[in-house]
Amino acid sequence: MRDPIKTKISEPYPIIEESEIINGFGRGSSELGIPTANIPISSNLNKLDPGIYFGFSKLIPVSKDLETKKRSDGHLVEFNHGANLSGEETCVFPMVMSIGYNPFYNNTEKTAEVHIIHKFQDNFYGAKIKHAVLGYIRPELNYTTKEALIEDINLDIEMALRALESSEYNQYKHKIL
Template identity: 45%
Template sequence: MPAERPQISDTPLSPFPIYVGSTPIIPGFGRGSTALGFPTANISPDSMSDLEVGVYFGYARLHPTRGETIEQYRVDGKSSVLLNHGANLKSKDLEILPMVMSLGYNPYFNNERKSCEVYIIHDFKDTFYGADMEIVICGWLRGELNYEGMEALKKDIQLDVDIGLKYLQKDAYVKCKNLFI
């Protein structure tokens, strides 16, 4: 059964929108793309310490960075990824794009460490670990939940995406794009 969503206003309500400046994308657990089908760009949750854990919606924009391609281990140390710093991103990948973001401990996976996972709603053709990302958080969707199974979690994430996209089409939320520097 999907999580109940609070009533979402047709305009962002305080404290939203919140601009989070450019921060590096770091390897996560790899579950977003492999287990869930929602690949995420993970960033440090430190700059969002005032926010409640939960799921949010808004916009993201990527910025390639300079650097050599290097191998870096994921959070769990079980596998690694190549940090290519977004070298293969195309111009359409660098536009301001809709996103849904999970901030918290992911109770379904029993995480002990807080994480920030941003699902950018776009079909990327390549990875961009090591690139920078800035985000604008436009609103709150729901709190964190535990699920009885992976399929229930996937359905709820898809509902988050659908609701986020619906509200991001409203003029008051589209104006949040103006916060990008």
């Protein structure tokens, strides 16, 4: 069992930002069954140590034409800019965010991947995402199996949901509306 998350917000949190969802590696949904929204590493996120963080997020559709972009693996990805998001899917949801190098996949560049804790009906590449990073769960780890990685991600989600129920964290939900 992991140590409980601190129930008091302290520096450098909260980190509240808005960014565009970009191409990732396509592993979150297809390999892990845990879809992620990749975002550019801002200077505030880059200052954080590699690890798993938690908070709230909200998707914002962007009025843009449908685009198709090529991922680094050559796979084509449809950027619908969130045009298919339902009203419910633009609400504020809890999230966990991985910031780091994903050693299981041997990444050489620091990335930020947001797992919004909600089941979406369609992709939303190119939409905007507003997020509030409120705290830290654990350091980035390497894994010997994909199953162990998935198990830890699910533990991260449980810990984030428990922490976000507290009034200390829950008060930040309205700051990203």
